[in-house]
Amino acid sequence: MSLLESMRVPAERLRRRTDIGSLGFKTTDELACIDQLIGQTRAVNAISYALQVDKKGYNLFVVGNPGSGRTTYALKEMREKAAKIKAPDDWIYVYNFDEPGEPLAINLPAGCGKKLALAMDDLVEDLKVNLGKAFDNSEYEDNKASLVKAFQEGVGELMEGLRQYALEQNFSIKRTPQGFVNLPLVKVEAEKQDDEPADEPDAGEAREPKTVTREMQPDEFEKLSEDDQNHIQKKSEEIAQRTLETLRIMREREKELKERIKELDGEICRHEIQPVLSELREDFPDNEKLAGWMDGLADDIIENFGMFVAATRDENADVDFSRYTVNVFVSNDPEQGAPVIRETNPTYYNLVGKIEYESRQGYLYTDFHRIKAGALQKACGGYLLLEAENLLKQFMSWEALKRVLASGELTVENLGEHLGYIPVASLRPQPVPVNVKVVVVGTYYLYYLLNIYDPEFQKIFKIKADFESDMPRCCEMEYKMACVISQFVSSDGHIPFTAGAVAEVIEWASRLVDDQDRMSTQFNKISELLTEATVWAEMDGADKVDFEHVVKAFNEQTNRSNLIEERYRRSFENGIVRIDTSGEAVGQINGLTVISLVDHTFGHPVRISANVFMGAEGVVNIEREVKMTGPIHNKGLLTLSSYLGRMYAQDMPISVSARIAFEQTYGGIEGDSASSTELYCLLSALSGVPLRQDVAVTGSVDQFGGVQPIGGVNEKIEGFFAYCKVRGLTGTQGVMIPASNIRNLMLHHDVLDAVKEGFFNIWAVSSIDEGIEVLTGIRAGSMRDDGTYPSDSIHGRTKSCLRGWLERSAKLKRELSGKSEDDGEKKNEPDDDETGASLV
Numbered sequence: 001m002s003l004l005e006s007m008r009v010p011a012e013r014l015r016r017r018t019d020i021g022s023l024g025f026k027t028t029d030e031l032a033c034i035d036q037l038i039g040q041t042r043a044v045n046a047i048s049y050a051l052q053v054d055k056k057g058y059n060l061f062v063v064g065n066p067g068s069g070r071t072t073y074a075l076k077e078m079r080e081k082a083a084k085i086k087a088p089d090d091w092i093y094v095y096n097f098d099e100p101g102e103p104l105a106i107n108l109p110a111g112c113g114k115k116l117a118l119a120m121d122d123l124v125e126d127l128k129v130n131l132g133k134a135f136d137n138s139e140y141e142d143n144k145a146s147l148v149k150a151f152q153e154g155v156g157e158l159m160e161g162l163r164q165y166a167l168e169q170n171f172s173i174k175r176t177p178q179g180f181v182n183l184p185l186v187k188v189e190a191e192k193q194d195d196e197p198a199d200e201p202d203a204g205e206a207r208e209p210k211t212v213t214r215e216m217q218p219d220e221f222e223k224l225s226e227d228d229q230n231h232i233q234k235k236s237e238e239i240a241q242r243t244l245e246t247l248r249i250m251r252e253r254e255k256e257l258k259e260r261i262k263e264l265d266g267e268i269c270r271h272e273i274q275p276v277l278s279e280l281r282e283d284f285p286d287n288e289k290l291a292g293w294m295d296g297l298a299d300d301i302i303e304n305f306g307m308f309v310a311a312t313r314d315e316n317a318d319v320d321f322s323r324y325t326v327n328v329f330v331s332n333d334p335e336q337g338a339p340v341i342r343e344t345n346p347t348y349y350n351l352v353g354k355i356e357y358e359s360r361q362g363y364l365y366t367d368f369h370r371i372k373a374g375a376l377q378k379a380c381g382g383y384l385l386l387e388a389e390n391l392l393k394q395f396m397s398w399e400a401l402k403r404v405l406a407s408g409e410l411t412v413e414n415l416g417e418h419l420g421y422i423p424v425a426s427l428r429p430q431p432v433p434v435n436v437k438v439v440v441v442g443t444y445y446l447y448y449l450l451n452i453y454d455p456e457f458q459k460i461f462k463i464k465a466d467f468e469s470d471m472p473r474c475c476e477m478e479y480k481m482a483c484v485i486s487q488f489v490s491s492d493g494h495i496p497f498t499a500g501a502v503a504e505v506i507e508w509a510s511r512l513v514d515d516q517d518r519m520s521t522q523f524n525k526i527s528e529l530l531t532e533a534t535v536w537a538e539m540d541g542a543d544k545v546d547f548e549h550v551v552k553a554f555n556e557q558t559n560r561s562n563l564i565e566e567r568y569r570r571s572f573e574n575g576i577v578r579i580d581t582s583g584e585a586v587g588q589i590n591g592l593t594v595i596s597l598v599d600h601t602f603g604h605p606v607r608i609s610a611n612v613f614m615g616a617e618g619v620v621n622i623e624r625e626v627k628m629t630g631p632i633h634n635k636g637l638l639t640l641s642s643y644l645g646r647m648y649a650q651d652m653p654i655s656v657s658a659r660i661a662f663e664q665t666y667g668g669i670e671g672d673s674a675s676s677t678e679l680y681c682l683l684s685a686l687s688g689v690p691l692r693q694d695v696a697v698t699g700s701v702d703q704f705g706g707v708q709p710i711g712g713v714n715e716k717i718e719g720f721f722a723y724c725k726v727r728g729l730t731g732t733q734g735v736m737i738p739a740s741n742i743r744n745l746m747l748h749h750d751v752l753d754a755v756k757e758g759f760f761n762i763w764a765v766s767s768i769d770e771g772i773e774v775l776t777g778i779r780a781g782s783m784r785d786d787g788t789y790p791s792d793s794i795h796g797r798t799k800s801c802l803r804g805w806l807e808r809s810a811k812l813k814r815e816l817s818g819k820s821e822d823d824g825e826k827k828n829e830p831d832d833d834e835t836g837a838s839l840v
Contacts, residue, residue, distance in 0.1 A: 003773055009737075009762040011755045014747045016516035018503035022475055023482055027496040027544055034483035037073045039471025039521050046465035047074060051081045051383075051437065057462050059405065059438040061388075063447045064467025067524030071385070071441050074465075075342060078383040078439065082338040088381025091330040091432055092116065093368045095323040097296035103327075103368035105430040106289050110334040116284060117326040123276050124321045130272045131305055132312025135265075143264055151257040155250050162246045169235045172215060173243065180243050182236045186216040269302040297324065327369045329432070330377050338382035343375035346386050348396045351375050352404065353412040355427055371412055371429050376404055379436045388442025388450075401438070405460045410434045470518040477519065478506050484523070485530060494534045500547035505529065508554060511746040514714060529553055551749065561600035568595075568604055573726055577664055579605050580693035581727045587611060587685035589775070590696040591662070591677040592720060592735070593669075594712035603712065603719025605696050607663040608677055610685040614805050615657030619644070619682065622661040629669045636672030640679050642703045643768070648799050651787045655806050658682055673710035676701040676738075679768060680775055687797035691775045694730065695763075696720040699738040705768040709740040714747055721751050721760060729754060734761030736774055 025031055037044060043064070050060040064070040090113030093103045108116060134140065166173050170185045188211060221229065277294055284290055301308075301324070311319045332339060343350060353374035357364040375384055391397055396415065404410045411431040440461065447464070450457045471477060482502045489496055497505075508529060512520035520526070530545075532553035537545040571577040579590060591608045594601060619641050623629045629637075637660075648654055660678050662669060676699040684691045698716050699707040710716075717735045724733045742764050754760040765771040769780035772794050781793020789796035 003770070004763070004777075007763045007765055007770060007774060009742060009745070009764050011752060013742055014745045014755060014762060015507065015752050016473075016510060016746065018478060018506045020499045020503050023479065023499050023502065025482070025499055027498055028482065028486040028489050028502065029496045031483050031486040033487040033490050034480060035487055037069055038480045038484060039477060039519070040069070040073070040467055043070070043465045043467045044073075046463060047077050050439075050463040050465065051077060053463070054437075056408070057405075057460050059461045060440070060463050060465060061447060061461040062439060062441045062465045062467065063444055064441075064465075065443070065469050065522065067522040068467045068469065069521065069523045070465075070467045071387075074439055074441060075340070075385060078340045078385065082340045082382050083336075085338040085382070087111075087332045087334045087337055088339070088435075090114075090328065090332055091373075091377065091380075093327040093329050093371050093429060094293055095368055097293075097300050097323075101425075101428055103371065103427060103429045104289070104293060105329070105432050106287070106293065108284065108287065108290070110332040112284060113326070113328040113331045116280075117328050119280055119283065120324060120326050123280070124324050126276060127272065127301065128308050128311050131269065131308040134268045134272055135305070135309050140264070140268060144261060147257060147260050147264070151253055154253055158246050158250060162243060165242055166239050169239060171235065171239050173239070180240075180247075182239045182243070184216040184221070184232050184236070185213050186220065187211045187213050265305060266302045269305050270298070273298050273301060300324075322367060322369060325369070327371060329371060329373050330380065332381070339379050340383045340385070341375050341379040342385045344387065344390065346375065346391045346397050347394045348400055348415060349374065351394075351397050352400050352410055353377055355412060355414055355429075366427060368427065368429070371427065374412075376401075376410055376434055376436060377432055380432070380434050381436070383437045383439060385439045385441065388440050388446045391440065392446065402456055402460060404434050405438065406456070408434060468521060470513040470515065471521050473506070473510055473515075473517050473519045481506055481509065481519065484526075488527060488530050494530075495537060495542070495544055497530075497533075497545045498547070501533065501545045501550050504547050504550040505533075507746065508550070511714065514711070514744045514746065516743050516746060529557070532557065558600070561597070562602065564595070564597060565600065565602040565604075568602075569722060569726065572723055579607055579723055581724045581733060582730065583693045584690035585693055586688060586690045587681060588693070589677055589681040589684070589691050590693065590720065591674045592696050592698040592716035593674070594715050594719075601712065601715055603715035603717065605720045605723055606665060608660065608674065608681050609663055610658060610660045610678070610681040612656055612658045612682070612685045614655070614809055616655050617657040618654075619658045619660065621678075622659055623665070623669050628665075628667070630671070632672050633670050633674075636675030636700055637678070639672070639701060639703055640675050640682070643679065643701060643705055644682075646703060647705070647783075647795060648802055652803060652806055654802055655809050656686070656802060658685070671710075672700040673698050673712075675699075676707050676768060676771060680772055683768075683772060683794060683798055684776070686801050687794050688801070689776045689778060689794060689797060692732075694724075694733040695736055695775060696734075697736045697771065697775070699736075699741075699765070699771070701768060707738045707765055707767055707771060709738045709744070713737055713741045713744050717745075717762065718748055718751055721754065724760070729759040731759050732761070733759075734763060736763045736765060736771055739764040739766045 043062070047060065047062070050058060060074075062070045062074050087110035089107040090110055092106050092108060092113050094106060096102050096104045163173055166182065167185075172183050172185055174181045174183060216232075221232070224232070277298060280294065281291065307319045307321065310317045311321075349372075351374045353376075354372050355366055356370040356372060357366045358370070359365075375386075386401075391401070409431040412429050414426070417426070438461075485497055485502055485505060488494065505526065506519065509519040509526060510516060512522060512525065529550065533545050533550045536552050536556075537549040540549070542549070568577070572579055580588075581590075587610045589608050591606050593604050593606050595604055619637065621629065621634075621637050624634055624637065644654065660682065662674075677697040679701055680691060680697060683689075696716070698710055698713070700710055702708055717737070720733075720735050724730075745762075751760065755762060763774050765774060772778075772780050776794060779790075779793050781789040781795040783789055783795070789799055791797070791800065
């Protein structure tokens with residue numbers, strides 16, 4: 001067997017086929033459904049353990065690629081676990097009668113929050129009716145009237161006593177708008193009226209003049225002596241003191257009246273309230289905080305019973321009874337177990353709650369009813385699932401989550417409390433204790449970023465569940481994959497898949513990870529393929545999804561996304577992009593690149609050329625000089641140079657200048673998968689041996705000439721195959737890959753068929769020596785003991801070229817050096833030219 005044949009990869013190794021017979025069924029109808037995650041033992045164990053640990057800080061961060069089933073499985077396990085846990089308490093906010101700005105948070109058994117809210121609504125309505133009737137009762141009015149009458153009689157007696165006292169002192173008391181005024185009295189003769197008959201006095205009787213008492217006039221007071229004025233003034237002051245004392249007693253009696261009326265009102269209110277509150281206390285026993293609030297409630301109703309009476313007498317009365325109702329902050333169903341909350345939009349307010357405001361006539365108004373729970377409060381006692389990317393995008397959400405998990409309690413505060421420069425009066429609700437298991441789902445990138453830049457991350461997320469991107473491909477796992485497909489069919493009522501269709505899906509799952517011995521765990525992509533294959537089968541009128549429907553679904557997926565790939569290929573067809581697929585050329589080779597778009601990845605051949613010439617600059621990559629290459633590509637170039645030194649500079653220095661270029665590339669280049677290709681091209685340019693242009697090459701190289709594996713091997717092979725197909729397959733065309741990449745081959749059926757029919761070839765090499773022999777048909781040659789190579793080998797010709805250049809370079813240097821010495825001697829000789837001009 002020739003060397004070329006020995007390196008050719010047989011068709012059966014280009015794609016690992018699924019043994020349909022070993023699956024053991026004809027259609028998925030014969031299979032049992034499997035509703036579990038497969039291929040993720042590590043992640044399954046981590047999630048199970050995390051949900052069992054009830055300790056602070058043992059929250060879970062689920063790491064994996066999107067579509068691996070990480071979110072779906074985590075939710076499923078959380079719900080199953082939560083169903084076995086007792087439902088946590090409800091939380092309510094009520095009016096704080098002592099501190100109205102600090103609403104009270106009270107916990108109640110699960111389901112009791114709404115019951116209490118309804119009971120309080122009924123209580124308010126009942127009290128409106130009952131208190132209205134109680135205070136409209138004639139007995140209440142009679143009792144109140146008797147108290148008022150007694151008060152009035154007492155006041156009348158006090159005033160009468162005050163007047164009598166004043167009369168005894170010859171004073172009268174008058175009430176004026178400014179208060180009580182003391183006026184002195186004076187007795188004067190009564191003036192005789194014209195129509196009054198004259199009284200004849202009896203014989204022997206002395207006639208006494210008739211007198212009357214009247215208020216002393218100011219002028220009369222002025223005519224009195226100073227002593228009399230002082231005497232009257234002193235008596236007036238005594239009467240004023242007596243008046244003040246009487247008024248004080250009257251005020252005290254009025255206050256007593258109000259207290260007694262208030263006691264009367266209180267007795268009536270208590271008589272109506274106590275039965276209702278007693279029922280509430282019986283319905284919600286063993287809750288000291290609630291009992292204390294009910295005591296405050298009763299006192300407040302008694303103090304403000306007039307609101308209920310007014311509401312009864314006037315239905316349109318603007319009376320606010322909201323302080324007597326309940327804000328059900330968090331409610332849980334006692335039959336449903338612990339809550340499981342998934343917050344897909346974790347804004348600050350959605351996460352920790354908020355206090356809402358209402359605009360009333362230009363003013364913002366709020367009360368305890370407008371305190372709204374966030375995801376953390378709703379999940380208290382259960383589980384909360386968040387997506388890391390969505391969480392980190394939201395302002396202050398990550399900081400709020402860390403603060404709650406660290407402190408174990410949560411106070412509802414609006415962002416203005418944190419960011420406002422001017423304090424604004426607002427509600428300060430009592431904090432609610434938070435005991436929640438948080439599960440965050442994210443990518444590897446975010447997980448490691450948080451580990452590096454957030455020192456608190458490891459304290460609050462102590463467990464990681466790592467979802468793998470692939471799983472082993474063995475008979476057992478292939479069967480489980482078939483059961484997963486059966487579950488897909490039965491859950492959505494689709495038509496069944498044949499064993500051939502299932503086998504194609506399994507092979508496609510291996511293609512997703514570019515590994516014959518592994519399968520992808522991106523079940524979302526697998527589900528999409530199953531859905532589209534089902535639709536194509538139904539459009540064909542088939543009653544089963546078969547092999548060709550799965551192939552068509554995959555081809556159509558590719559066709560929807562490969563517009564850019566077709567444009568590249570069209571440029572090749574039109575001769576704009578030059579790629580040779582036949583013949584030979586010195587210093588030119590077909591390399592292979594991979595172009596990755598968001599939704600499509602494809603291989604694209606590129607022509608690599610090399611020129612060599614005398615000099616000492618070494619190997620120079622033109623793209624590197626203009627900064628079009630990345631560090632990994634530059635590393636490959638330096639490794640290539642090291643290989644040249646190892647092979648050819650053990651007994652002589654290398655004096656060469658080489659230029660390598662990726663022709664017709666106008667974007668950045670990264671990766672070292674073309675380093676072996678560049679080396680082949682350079683060896684061809686040095687040795688003068690042409691390379692086959694019907695072969696494309698990929699593979700990185702190490703310093704010892706070993707060919708190392710690369711990525712995207714399937715896309716690269718298929719890309720060059722498509723270009724060859726455009727020009728026509730000749731049977732000699734093919735791709736040379738690293739031998740270690742054989743296990744990554746999962747080629748499309750058209751490439752596989754072409755290889756089987758002898759129209760296309762895949763060669764696998766392990767070293768540069770093997771590769772150069774495939775490309776030139778000339779043996780590479782082994783180094784002899786004296787450091788030389790056979791003259792007819794590639795290495796012999798290359799070293800001969802380098803040695804010849806070295807000798808010519810040395811000779812040229814000697815000649816140039818000798819000429820410089822002759823020129824120096826001539827400069828020292830006298831000039832024969834009479835004009836004095838020097839010889840150049």
